[in-house]
Amino acid sequence: MQRMVVLSCLVFFCAHPFAQAVSPNAEIIKTKVLSVHDGDTFTVEIDNEKERIRILGIDAPELEKGQDDCGGENAGNLLRALIDGKSVTLVRDDEESNRDAFGRLLRIVKIRDHVDVSIIMLVTGRAKVYQNTNFDLKSLYVKLARIAERSERGVWSKSCVEQTNEKNSSKDQKGADNTNIDYSCGHKLYCSEMETCEEAEYYLNKCQRTSLDSDADGIPCESICKE
Numbered sequence: 001m002q003r004m005v006v007l008s009c010l011v012f013f014c015a016h017p018f019a020q021a022v023s024p025n026a027e028i029i030k031t032k033v034l035s036v037h038d039g040d041t042f043t044v045e046i047d048n049e050k051e052r053i054r055i056l057g058i059d060a061p062e063l064e065k066g067q068d069d070c071g072g073e074n075a076g077n078l079l080r081a082l083i084d085g086k087s088v089t090l091v092r093d094d095e096e097s098n099r100d101a102f103g104r105l106l107r108i109v110k111i112r113d114h115v116d117v118s119i120i121m122l123v124t125g126r127a128k129v130y131q132n133t134n135f136d137l138k139s140l141y142v143k144l145a146r147i148a149e150r151s152e153r154g155v156w157s158k159s160c161v162e163q164t165n166e167k168n169s170s171k172d173q174k175g176a177d178n179t180n181i182d183y184s185c186g187h188k189l190y191c192s193e194m195e196t197c198e199e200a201e202y203y204l205n206k207c208q209r210t211s212l213d214s215d216a217d218g219i220p221c222e223s224i225c226k227e
Helices: 002-012 072-083 117-123 138-150 158-176 197-205
Strands: 028-036 041-046 049-055 087-091 105-111
Touching: 028 072, 049 117, 072 105, 072 117, 105 117, 117 138
Parallel strands: 049 105
Antiparallel strands: 028 041, 028 087, 041 049, 087 105
């Protein structure tokens, strides 16, 4: 079934091919994928420099150091099958920044010059729409994600939804236990100095201690934040 959905995407969602560019600030870039990290992040080489790419508009389950959010491994495997070692076209969106807070290039990713990788990830249920941003194709992505949700594919399956809800409930409870803690930006620099995940998140987001998030996935100090 998933293969049929992917093939349908390849047939119906097309656009015009793009010209080649080499600057990381360019509107359109053609390059080769060096490695895939998870379902929405990978590395390429642009102008003889390695650049980490965050696929614009989608949010795949986390996959880090063997710790798999429900569907994380499947999302990473699908993206790897689609783009790893292959040529891709990276397209900058007019409404979004060039880079995210972690220095990753934000790009729509196309294969064969015209097939939108995000569409494949969404309709197969391997990713959700990233809601905290605006981009040209957001309304289309939302419609496609709803198709996967109604069909209970991937991250929308009953087991994944239950697991995600349980995890969020546990996180909310943990946060409630620390609501009276008043953090401030001190001189702490390393994960070994953090007493809780909440403190690590505060230092990352409020104090801009990006060193706490070495893999730039938005989660600081995985040793204590992914327990």
